[in-house]
Amino acid sequence: MKTVSLLASALLASASFMAFAQQSVDKTLDVSAGTRVYLNNERGELEVITHDKDQVRLVGTLDKRAEDLIFELRGNGVRIEVRTPEQNGWSYNDEDGSELTLYMPESSPLKVEGVSMDVNASDLSGGTDITLVSGDIKLTNASQNVLLKTVSGDIDASQLAGEVVLETVSGDIKDVENNANRAKYQAVSGDLEVRSNALRRFELQNVSGDVRMKLPTIDDGQVKNVSGDVELHLGLSDTATLDASSVSGDLLFRFSDDVNASFNLKANAGGDIINELTADKAEESRWGTASSLQFSAGSGAAQVKVSTVSGSIEIKRD
Amino acid sequence: MKDKKQQLDAMIHEHQQQDSGVTPPADLWAGIESRLEERPVQQTATPIATKWWFAGGLSAVAASLMTVAVIVGLQSPVTKQPDVSEWYLLAQQMNQAQHQQVDAMASGYQLAGYEMTQNNYIESLASLRNAKQQLLLSMQENGGDAQMIDMLRWINEQEIQLLKHAYQQQPVLEEI
Known part of the structure; x- marks a missing residue:
């Protein structure tokens, strides 16, 4: 009898963990103008949409392996972190990753870090910093300082302004309708295409890839x-x-x-x-x-x- | 008259005594004379003829070497390689330091259990190393310049960065 009750407890605990791992999320924080937003997620997909409200809102489903979600105002920034157990190796399955949509003010600076995650963002005027290990980045209409870096993934950018840095190792870079004054491109094992009517200063570093720039x-x-x-x-x-x-x-x-x-x-x-x-x-x-x-x-x-x-x-x- | 003769004798005697001069208390002449006599004996130990032979031989050897050098220089101006430049020497030093650093990094990662598995990293590293060798070879042949040194520095930086990417697996998370 005692053994049966122990087994039942274990099953219940397991079921509750699975329920948490697949749980949906919808959280909102009121913020002031210029509040920085930091998001860290190991794997999955992230879409960033700007709105007119002074709010940061996170909607979607968390990674199946997620143990915790931090969503809090800390100093002059909102910290969002999907915490997962530490894992060595590259045996990720993106289908089990987080599916998140982040709503935030257009003027807020955004910083994103991820391991195996695709990011799609647009209309950011406060500065954008996205660093991934493996994943694609798509960014449209962003200004001020824009830093996009992915080790193994493609960068697809358009209508960037301000100062721009795009880096990839083992991926292609495409930067069109560039309105930036200054830009730096670094590509290893990938092709680079740039089209700009505004660029006055640029730096190009390329290894093992073909480059075509129209400036x-x-x-x-x-x-x-x-x-x-x-x-x-x-x-x-x-x-x-x-x-x-x-x-x-x-x-x-x-x-x-x-x-x-x-x-x-x-x-x-x-x-x-x-x-x-x-x-x-x-x-x-x-x-x-x-x-x-x-x-x-x-x-x-x-x-x-x-x-x-x-x-x-x-x-x-x- | 006798007085005059006596006066003259007295004057001669007095003059003779004054002319003898002051006699030194000790007679040093014998020692000085013996030292003066030793020098010719020493000079005879190195014959002048031998010295001239030696100097003449040295001059002949030097002249022969110069002649050979001039003849070799005149006869082979086309096949002679240009001198190794300071740029190339600097590049070699940079390359040696880089080699040690890369070896240490790779050993460290391998000891920690990391492995470089992705082929694209291996290919890109090979491209960088091949480029470095071509650059060094060109500098050896043509001398090089500051632009090539800067290129080598950049290639070395890329190699280090690529090694880090190839072995490291997760980004360092930053506090907001």
Whole structure:
């Protein structure tokens, strides 16, 4: 009899845990303007929607493995954390993860961290910081400081403004209708596509992926590339500086406006320099393993310095 | 007249006594003379002819070496490799330090039980290491410059970051 009652207790405890693990959530907090929102969730999906109310609201279902949900106002921020047991390894099943929708004021800064989670957010004007280990990020219409980082996932961004940093390892980056003044892109093992009519300063770091950027007239550009092909469409202001270095990859620059720049191009280890802007031709070094080309186009005001090892440099008018 | 003769004799005698000078209390001349006599004996130990032979031999060897160096330099200007540049030496130092750091990191992660399993990390690391080797080779051949050193520094940074991503599994959670 005693054994039977023990078994029954265990079954009840198990059932109550399962009920909690699959439970729905709908919590709301009143906040003041500019309240920061921090959300941490291990796996699943998150959608962020902004509204006109001074409230933060979390709706959805929690991870099946969730042990606790923290949803509280702490200092000048709302902390939301779905707590799960610590687990080593990558044996996640996203279908068992949290399905959450976060409603928050448009002007509130947002910070999101997750392990295996997809995030879809839009209309954030207070700054956005999303860092994932494995998962895709989709962000539309965000301004101020935007930092999107995913180790193994894609970034799909549009209508970003302010200062933008997009980083991925083993994923593609797409950033279109970019209205930012300054942006930094870092991609490893993934392709990068950028289209902007506003970008004045950019930094590109690429490993083992192909890059295509269509930019307006810029003031400053820094490019570092390994084992990938880079194609840049851009104009140069009279004070512009463009520095590019590449190893085992081709660099193609297509200039959209009349170019007023001094060029210093250098190709090592058998790389080629193809100049279609002027009639100047590259000269081979004494040892025959390198070539270089210095010339001015127009007033020569802007500075372009490009170096490659085992890859080609091609410059032409768009 | 006799007085004059006596006066003259007295003057001569007096002059002779004054001309003898002051006699030193001790006679040192014998010692000085013996030292002066020892020097020619020492000089005869190194014959002048031998020294000239030695100097002449050295000059001949030096002249021969210079001649050989000039002839070699003139005969092989095309095959001679350019000197190793300071940039390349710096790159080598950076590479050695990086190698040690990467080895230590990998050993640490492996000791802690982490494994690098995903192929894309392995491929990207291979790309970075291959790029580094090409960069170093090019610097060895052509000298290099600040831009290439900066590229090498960046590649090394990427390698470290990629190693961290490859081994680490969860992000560090921050307090709000």
